[in-house]
Every structure is written in structure tokens, then in C-alpha cells.
Amino acid sequence: GYGQLPRSVHGLDGAPEWPALRAMLPPLQGLRLVDLGCGFGWFCRWARTQGALSVLGLDVSERMLDRAHSLTSDAAITYTRADLEVLALPEAAFDFAYSSLALHYIENLPGLLNTVHRALLPGSSLVFSVEHPIFMASRQAGWVTDAQGRKTWPVDSYQMEGPRSTHWFTDGVVKQHRMLGTLLNMLVRTGFCIQHVEEWAPSPEQVLAQPALAQERERPMMLLVRAQR
């Protein structure tokens, strides 16, 4: 299950996109952070090692928050159960918002982005990762290997936005497929300025250390975005 994923066991260092995501963060010293979909709290705790003043970790899963609590002893980190579909946050109360692989589950993403925008102070930023729309679009997502053993990733249904059901550990996990353009335009309409868009790929060093990552150079799997309020 989810708890056995490298990123669940080893935290941030188990996530191959983490170095790229970390490079997109502002200096966290003295900032008040909110983490949307904090899971086991790995980022919340790391942010504190970087000097964050306070961290609010939000997740809908009680089970994950229980684990986050058990891994944390730091009064500056607060974990709160919250459904990001109907999130309320105090206005102008945070200096930075972060989200790792959570926003592609959210149906009411315009509402959530609007809440986050109002919760951030002007000039502060939002950094997030989501599954790349090209990774998520197809009815039959999965590698196709040709006669020469070369892998291609099939894309179809890209323009048909909406729910995608997967069988990720448990049946019936529903993700929301949005085109990349739709996501970026949503940020712009909310009032964010797009600062960086990264279609993550493993570095040559990462591929050397973990050859299975090589296929991630064939198609974009994750999308990392920094936007400024």
C-alpha cells in the first residue's frame, strides 16, 4: 500500500522529484507555511529545519495525520484534518503555500486556489506538484513497448477533461484530469503570476543511481509549478 512507497518510508528523499521541487522553493526562514495535503508530514518537518516559523499541515486522511503526529514533536507544526474541496483559511495569514501530489484529486480547484490566494500575503508564492496531464489523460494509461523494445506513452482523450478512475492501491481513486493550459489559466485567473513550470525529469545522476527512472525521460510524468500572489 501507500505506506510502503519509497516516499512514504524515506520521506522527501524517497521522492525523485524532490530535488527539483526543493530548488523551486523560496528561502523558508521565518515564513508561515501551509501544506495542502501534508500526508505523513515529511515536508512540514523539513520546512522547520529550514527555519520556517510555523507550519500548518492539512490532510483529509485521519490515518495519515495520525502517522504525521507520531513522527512529529514540534509545537510549531499543526496538523489539521481538512477537506481541500471546501477549505477555509484565514486571510493574509501565510507567507508560503506548498502542495505535493494532492491538487489533481481536487474537483473544486478554482475554489481552493482562490482560498489559497486570499490566505497568502501579496508577494508570497505557491509551489506545487501534480501528476502531469499527459500522464493522466489516457483511457489505457501504461507503457507500450514496440518490436525494438522502445517504450512510448500513449496519449488519448487529452481534451476530455474530468474524472479519471485508477486502481492505485485501492480501487476507485478518482483523479481530475485537466489540460495543462486549463491549470495555468486557472492560476492566472485567480490572480497568480506564473513564475516557473517544470515538467520533471530525472537527472543523469538519478538515472545512473536508479536505472528504472530512465523511462521518465520519455514522457512528462509530473508537473511542478511556482506561482506568485
Next chain:
Amino acid sequence: GYGQLPRSVHGLDGAPEWPALRAMLPPLQGLRLVDLGCGFGWFCRWARTQGALSVLGLDVSERMLDRAHSLTSDAAITYTRADLEVLALPEAAFDFAYSSLALHYIENLPGLLNTVHRALLPGSSLVFSVEHPIFMASRQAGWVTDAQGRKTWPVDSYQMEGPRSTHWFTDGVVKQHRMLGTLLNMLVRTGFCIQHVEEWAPSPEQVLAQPALAQERERPMMLLVRAQR
């Protein structure tokens, strides 16, 4: 050949993405325009019908410019042969820059964008279309049809940026594959603010009128961008 394409014969109305691109334009009344890769000059002439003050159409092809001249009788439109790889433009001389399906041929795109940025007045914008990186990436770009007759578009080599050779009317046309993120970050680094990113798809009306367009809903083929200086 190129001259027989619907968009060559019928101009803007022969290009299915034109309604979407047109909707992204600012009001052209009174603006001084530059068209990067103007081809037969269809956009230059249309812009004048919308009240543009002057239009500079640039293209590297003498043959296309000859045809553009023969189709135009308007002293406010100037056609000039120019290689966009080494373009020079006067500073702060234009109120709008436009480019249709030309920028994906340019190797020195950072240089061109920098030139365009300096040639535009503050607050003015650049609207362009390019082939979508997902359309261009694969070594063996082309539809794959499964046993059920459903089409998918294979993606591979996405992260391997650089030249792509195609056999488009003449052999050896070289396009430059860049990831979508790379293109957007290049705009941001140049000083542009990203305002709209559209992965063009035909409207239901267009598919009804021209059923062959339906497949364009399966994968992104064209990318339309508006950025502000």
C-alpha cells in the same frame, strides 16, 4: 505542397485554430504590429481590416513574400525578408507582436524573444501559436490505432530537447523540440508575463462541420500563448 494547404489557399479561415487564436488577440485598432513568419501575409491584411495602424510582416522565404506582395495593396503593410534566428528590430517600436506556427523552427528562440520583448512597448503583448511539444516529441510521431479502432498518440523522447527532422512537403525540415515548461520559462525569464496558455482543440461545431478534426481532441496538437511585456 505548402501552397495547397487549406490555410494557404483560404488564409485564416482555412486554419482551424484561427478562431481560438483570434479570441486571444487584443483590440488591434491603432496598433503598430509585427508578424514573425508572416508567410503569405493573411494575418497582416486581416489586422488592417481590424484597424491596425501599421503591420510589419517578416519572413525568411522570398517566395512567400513574393506571394504576399502580390496579394496586398496597402501602404501600411510592409513585408521584409528576415531570418528570425538573427532578427534585429527597433526598440519600443511596436504595440503587438504575432506569430503563427513559426517559432518552433527557431533555434535561437531566447535571442528572438529578447529582441521581441525590447521591440514591444511596456504593457503590450505577444500572441503566438506553435506545434505542441507533445505533438512533436516522438521519434515515430503518428497515430496508433488499437484493435477497437481507437486512436492514441505515442509520446516518447519528450525530455530530449533539440532538433526533430520531418518530411513535411520537403525533406529535412528541422523543428526544435522544447518542453512546454521550457518554452514558458523562457518567456518568464525574458520578462514576459504569461496571460493565457491554450492547448487548442476543435469546437464541437468544428468537428460537426469537419469530422476529421475529431482526432485533435485526443492529443494536444497546437499550443497558443499570450504573454504580456
